[in-house]
Amino acid sequence: MPDDSAPHMPEMAVSIRGLVKRYGQKGAEPKLALDHVDLDIPRGEIFGLLGPNGAGKSTLINIMAQLVIKTEGKVTIWGIDLDQDPRHVAAAIGIVPQELNIDPFFTPKKLLDLQAGMYGVPKRERRTMEILEALSLADKADAYARSLSGGMRRRLMVAKAMVHNPPILVLDEPTAGVDVELRQQLWSYVRKLNDDGVTVLLTTHYLEEAEELCDRIAIINHGKVIASESKAKLLGRIDAKELLLTLTADLAAIPESLARFQPELTGARLLKLHYKPRQTPFAQILNAVEEAGLEIADLSTVETDLEDIFLQLTRRSPGSAA
């Protein structure tokens, strides 16, 4: 695990300024995939990068992984400028790609050894078994990779990305197409690595994953970062809640006096009201319901979730088709 006691630990694990990527296309205008992106990922956090398909997430990650060459801008990883010292940048970062490209005839132990060799980790400093243990793969250390389950293969990809002990781990869609149980397992591994001091950047399509796991979230759309803040702040952005009322008697028509709460009758006795908690005290709604002659048997409120915020932000952002 990264040595937390080391001096000169950067405040930001990743810092990006004015990052532009234009993909050249034969006979067509270049495709602007990243449009002056600024992004800071504080050390020690789990940071989620969200965005619709084609937003530019993979391009951003691939620039950090040095698989794609940027057009403009400055990328600093663990305090190191990508242009000045690409080799040390590569050493500071471990990437778990989306695809499970594992040679079926290697054993996990062999795979990690090869990877460590590739990164120039001296034999005596290799922690192959320690990493396999951390990812619950120790008992499969000598099994052929082809005999591993999908979940084990994914864990092996994480293990592979960690062999050179990078302080930053990047996971591209770690749980795409993965079942619920396995997703929970992977989340707990990511949390464990993070508890041990690893800064984690993950891209995801699953808003639930970001909500569950991330300290901070950036939303990218059409190559632009349209939000980047703590999860709590992001979730607090929308002042909107729903109140679900179960009434003691069937309701034929919604009383006019409740119109300001955009009421919806979702069942004979089920009434949904919308309100802005910062503007409307809860008691005011209950009074209005009582004055309208309705009797409440039960009630519950529904919080805004990341999905509402995501949809609102990506719809609002310029160039959006929605």
Ligand SMILES: Nc1ncnc2c1ncn2[C@@H]1O[C@H](COP(=O)(O)OP(=O)(O)OP(=O)(O)O)[C@@H](O)[C@H]1O
């Ligand atoms: N090699 C390329 N040549 C031309 N255009 C490309 C290339 N790679 C990506 N693009 C375009 O750049 C934009 C951003 O793509 P990118 O793959 O970074 O998006 P993404 O957010 O990762 O999407 P997804 O979630 O679908 O992987 C898209 O419009 C894509 O079509």
